[in-house]
Amino acid sequence: xxxxxxxxxxxxxxxxxxxxxxxxxxxxxxxxxxxxxxxxxxxxxxxxxxxxxxxxxxxxxxxxxxxxxxxxxxxxxxxxxxxxxxxxxxxxxxxxxxxxxxxxxxxxxxxxxxxxxxxxxxxxxxxxxxxxxxxxxxxxxxxxxxxxxxxxxxxxxxxxxxxxxxxxxxxxxxxxxxxxxxxxxxxxxxxxxxxxxxxxxxxxxxxxxxxxxxxxxxxxxxxxxxxxxxxxxxxxxxxxxxxxxxxxxxxxxxxxxxxxxxxxxxxxxxxxxxxxxxxxxxxxxxxxxxxxxxxxxxxxxxxxxxxx
Amino acid sequence: xxxxxxxxxxxxxxxxxxxxxxxxxxxxxxxxxxxxxxxxxxxxxxxxxxxxxxxxxxxxxxxxxxxxxxxxxxxxxxxxxxxxxxxxxxxxxxxxxxxxxxxxxxxxxxxxxxxxxxxxxxxxxxxxxxxxxxxxxxxxxxxxxxxxxxxxxxxxxxxxxxxxxxxxxxxxxxxxxxxxxxxxxxxxxxxxxxxxxxxxxxxxxxxxxxxxxxxxxxxxxxxxxxxxxxxxxxxxxxxxxxxxxxxxxxxx
Ligand SMILES: Cc1cc2nc3c(=O)[nH]c(=O)nc-3n(C[C@H](O)[C@H](O)[C@H](O)COP(=O)(O)OP(=O)(O)OC[C@H]3O[C@@H](n4cnc5c(N)ncnc54)[C@H](O)[C@@H]3O)c2cc1C
Ligand SMILES: Nc1ncnc2c1ncn2[C@@H]1O[C@H](COP(=O)(O)O)[C@@H](O)[C@H]1O
Numbered sequence: 001x002x003x004x005x006x007x008x009x010x011x012x013x014x015x016x017x018x019x020x021x022x023x024x025x026x027x028x029x030x031x032x033x034x035x036x037x038x039x040x041x042x043x044x045x046x047x048x049x050x051x052x053x054x055x056x057x058x059x060x061x062x063x064x065x066x067x068x069x070x071x072x073x074x075x076x077x078x079x080x081x082x083x084x085x086x087x088x089x090x091x092x093x094x095x096x097x098x099x100x101x102x103x104x105x106x107x108x109x110x111x112x113x114x115x116x117x118x119x120x121x122x123x124x125x126x127x128x129x130x131x132x133x134x135x136x137x138x139x140x141x142x143x144x145x146x147x148x149x150x151x152x153x154x155x156x157x158x159x160x161x162x163x164x165x166x167x168x169x170x171x172x173x174x175x176x177x178x179x180x181x182x183x184x185x186x187x188x189x190x191x192x193x194x195x196x197x198x199x200x201x202x203x204x205x206x207x208x209x210x211x212x213x214x215x216x217x218x219x220x221x222x223x224x225x226x227x228x229x230x231x232x233x234x235x236x237x238x239x240x241x242x243x244x245x246x247x248x249x250x251x252x253x254x255x256x257x258x259x260x261x262x263x264x265x266x267x268x269x270x271x272x273x274x275x276x277x278x279x280x281x282x283x284x285x286x287x288x289x290x291x292x293x294x295x296x297x298x299x300x301x302x303x304x305x306x307x308x
Numbered sequence: 309x310x311x312x313x314x315x316x317x318x319x320x321x322x323x324x325x326x327x328x329x330x331x332x333x334x335x336x337x338x339x340x341x342x343x344x345x346x347x348x349x350x351x352x353x354x355x356x357x358x359x360x361x362x363x364x365x366x367x368x369x370x371x372x373x374x375x376x377x378x379x380x381x382x383x384x385x386x387x388x389x390x391x392x393x394x395x396x397x398x399x400x401x402x403x404x405x406x407x408x409x410x411x412x413x414x415x416x417x418x419x420x421x422x423x424x425x426x427x428x429x430x431x432x433x434x435x436x437x438x439x440x441x442x443x444x445x446x447x448x449x450x451x452x453x454x455x456x457x458x459x460x461x462x463x464x465x466x467x468x469x470x471x472x473x474x475x476x477x478x479x480x481x482x483x484x485x486x487x488x489x490x491x492x493x494x495x496x497x498x499x500x501x502x503x504x505x506x507x508x509x510x511x512x513x514x515x516x517x518x519x520x521x522x523x524x525x526x527x528x529x530x531x532x533x534x535x536x537x538x539x540x541x542x543x544x545x546x547x548x549x550x551x552x553x554x555x556x557x558x559x560x
Contacts, residue, residue, distance in 0.1 A: 070453070127434050135531045243435065
């Protein structure tokens with residue numbers, strides 16, 4: 001059985017970690033063909049060809065596929081769908097935008113944020129902010145799936161698989177890209193970082209977040225935030241960890257000034273070691289923390305940064 | 309322009325979810341239910357469009373059990389003009405899948421001819437994040453998901469989207485489907501007079517069969533289980549102790 005995997009390509013570059021995790025999740029389902037789409041995608045296609053488990057790469061380069069707008073990208077995937085039983089992708093915002101559209105065009109349900117593969121038709125996915133795990137069996141001919149990357153280990157490397165160039169389908173011309181606002185950062189990417197340091201409302205201001213960032217830089221960590229910190233303008237939206245933000249499972253997660261609402265826990269409770277620093281000893285975050293420190297963060301965080 | 313806002317009745321976001329012992333699902337009997345928080349944001353945005361003179365009518369739609377009329381009354385009390393209740397299930401534990409919801413919504417769009425559909429980005433019960441995209445596909449309309457800013461000018465909407473890398477702005481042709489994210493606005497509370505007034509606003513009652521849509525599931529629920537529990541941790545007394553424990557655990 002064959003799998004078509006939409007590789008994560010941003011501005012012509014392959015997001016290797018997310019794509020390799022999806023490949024690892026998809027390998028047991030059948031032969032994986034990776035699809036690289038974009039205004040430029042050739043370099044990404046070459047990189048995808050080297051992910052262990054990829055047997056072929058399809059590369060579609062076209063101005064109309066730039067920024068992978070949902071309508072054009074979904075139309076292309078649907079034109080290829082006949083050859084595959086599974087159409088999968090890592091559960092990024094791009095894939096969450098595109099895959100449900102693909103599924104509806106094929107008249108099948110979509111399985112989003114899948115965290116476990118039972119067999120070719122049966123999958124596990126978290127529901128209710130991860131407070132329950134549902135096992136579902138699909139009766140659809142094509143299974144359209146996004147994989148939650150935090151629960152799969154990235155596939156390794158292999159000798160390059162063949163790359164085939166394909167042409168885009170006609171662009172429905174329904175939407176156009178205007179601009180991206182992406183903050184450049186030398187820090188590791190949140191969803192692939194080994195260590196994540198997150199700040200919440202308790203941090204108090206955007207200026208104070210520098211303290212969180214200093215600790216993160218000491219540890220070579222990515223920076224995360226609670227919804228309250230993002231809503232208050234302390235941190236940008238792409239730092240939000242949680243049910244409706246990013247899901248992370250690093251080796252070490254440090255939650256600072258975060259109370260531990262279920263919506264936040266949904267995004268980090270599978271981390272290997274969890275540290276919580278909070279001045280309220282009753283804060284629910286302590287229920288999931290391996291090491292909890294009841295302290296004022298304005299004392300504890302600079303001290304921790306210094307002593308590590 | 310008419311705006312259609314689909315609103316889902318879900319477990320209140322503050323309620324601790326309990327998985328039923330027999331693994332058949334989550335216990336929803338006698339649990340506080342509310343409007344999906346993202347849908348409150350969608351209703352609010354529709355009202356603001358009306359206040360700005362860009363929309364003239366707001367129609368709220370809910371698909372599910374009869375009790376979803378409470379959710380619709382909330383939308384009406386916030387400021388929606390009328391509501392359509394589509395009864396598609398008898399048991400509060402039945403969740404209608406996004407594909408079936410989307411098919412019903414597409415039929416309603418054909419009847420109502422709105423210029424804009426404002427959905428939530430995600431229902432906080434099934435965490436699917438799919439319905440808006442599916443409606444858009446079925447109608448062949450443009451889609452702008454995860455909106456944190458929406459500007460409608462003539463026959464196009466400029467939408468800023470919350471994406472993994474930060475923010476992306478796109479321009480979509482109207483009519484369009486927009487799914488709303490947390491930072492789009494802060495929804496208002498319904499005032500008591502408006503709650504009273506909402507009782508008199510029109511609510512049509514339909515069934516899934518009226519739209520000829522089969523709502524049987526494509527994804528059979530095999531079982532529902534509790535997530536793995538974390539082992540209890542410890543409290544440390546000082547930063548020094550924390551550093552020592554982290555070193556011991558090999559975490560730093
Ligand atoms: C639909 C929906 C989706 C949501 N999605 C998400 C999501 O994806 N991610 C997310 O995080 N949340 C999400 N939320 C919000 C969530 O419910 C909480 O409101 C949020 O996580 C709270 O953030 P917080 O812990 O930073 O703030 P608070 O709950 O206000 O906690 C602040 C904490 O800081 C501590 N503190 C204050 N000052 C100090 C100090 N000087 N030193 C030490 N500690 C201090 C306090 O004791 C408190 O525990 C969502 C909510 C809804 C309704
Ligand atoms: N049963 C329903 N009735 C009305 N609207 C719904 C229903 N299910 C989903 N929606 C809409 O679709 C959005 C996304 O839901 P979902 O795709 O289930 O995560 C919600 O925020 C609602 O706007």
